[in-house]
Amino acid sequence: MAEPLMATSVFDRLLKDRIIWLGSEVRDENANEICAKILLLAAEDSEKDIYLYIN
Numbered sequence: 001m002a003e004p005l006m007a008t009s010v011f012d013r014l015l016k017d018r019i020i021w022l023g024s025e026v027r028d029e030n031a032n033e034i035c036a037k038i039l040l041l042a043a044e045d046s047e048k049d050i051y052l053y054i055n
Helices: 005-016 028-044
Strands: 019-022 051-054
Touching: 005 019, 019 028
Parallel strands: 019 051
Antiparallel strands: none
16 A cells, blocks of 8 residues: 555655654554665765664
């Protein structure tokens, strides 16, 4: 199921600030997405912090 446009743009904006949001239980699909985001941000700048918010 696709996310609404506003929700997608909010999460894209958070990612630009090196913030990863986890708002549901961890499953294979979102675990892979979170790992990919961490790898992407680490590759962009390995010295900057990455923030993971868990709700």
